Amino acid sequence: MADKVVSRRTSLYGDHLRILDLAASDAPLTESQRAESQRLDNLDLPRLVLPPRKKNLPQWLDGIMAPRGMVATVAVVCSLLILVIRLQTPQDQLTPKGSVRVAVFWDRGGKVSPFTAESQLQDGDRIGASVTAAEESVAYWVVSDAQFNIISDPNDIHASRLNLAPGVPQEFAASFTLVAPNQGEHLIVIVCPKGDNKTLESGDRVGTVFDQSFVSKLIAKGQLEASNCMYAGYNLRGMPK
């Protein structure tokens, strides 16, 4: 009877922590914990069914990349305006060089559309991009606010690194979703001719403002020349007035 009283004082959560060995205790399992442990052993755990990785650009680009859609897509992509980011100070000038094509897409409720100057993006829209470079290059993408303060998680910036073969369009592996509040987000794609294959370590800090220093740090470990990089910026949505 005393055991039963003790058992009732432990919660189901506490019992689970003990059973999972997540609670610091050397005491033997109580009666209720032993019973719950036995119950867990007998529970039939169905296989976990994960949905398709919607965040992966290649999958949500499937439709648009299908043969029929490809012709229209290429036509739209070719007409996309590549905006050159105006950096914050005169010494932060980076000169777009080489032949690089960037296509930006957005997905709302499963409908994928190319990003144009007329696109009206809102919270919940997912953004993705693909890049084609004339020569072997690496590409990164970064999201900043209206003042070019970096919003992207540093790890995501490092993870975005894309190795580009000449003339072959490649999509960034992940998309991102616009969330409130509206920060006048910019998508910035940086493409640099490939040097050494060294990659930036994920623990390295690259700065918090998109400027010359940011780009230099981002590509430094790849032994790439910042002055050879091309960058394209897209103002995804304007700040509310």
Added chain:
Amino acid sequence: MLYQRLGRPALSKTLYLVGQANVAEEIVQESFVRLWQKKPVFPTLRQAYAWIYRSCTNAAIDYLRNKSNQSVEFEIDSLASTVGLDLEQRTALKQTWQAVLRSLDEDEAELFIYRAVEGLNQDEVAEVMAISRRTVNRMQDKVAKKIGKIKERGHGG
């Protein structure tokens, strides 16, 4: 894999609440899918379980809120006998359950489930809900007052 390690306890916990295996399985699946999509970083496995535990609780509350009075009472009856609440608690739950869930906001309903149904102590509630013990205390007082009013209305009507 996290699901293999934490899936059964999450399923067990949810099954206690909703009483139907297929519903519990669906809730657990959705919780792990959400975890997989959000990719939160947990310094410890215990924190990961707290997250799953909470996610399943909230989904179960949503499910129970949408059920008819009759079926909920049946499930609460079996739940109470399984968890080991005494007769008085069980009776109180049966009389007030539906009204309680509808009268409390999400956090309060969650706290009510942890404290009154699953018997978590205040520290455990604070851990699972990621709030301070002081906040748990404050919420608990608020919930107790609301339940008192519901009971008064019940006796009066």
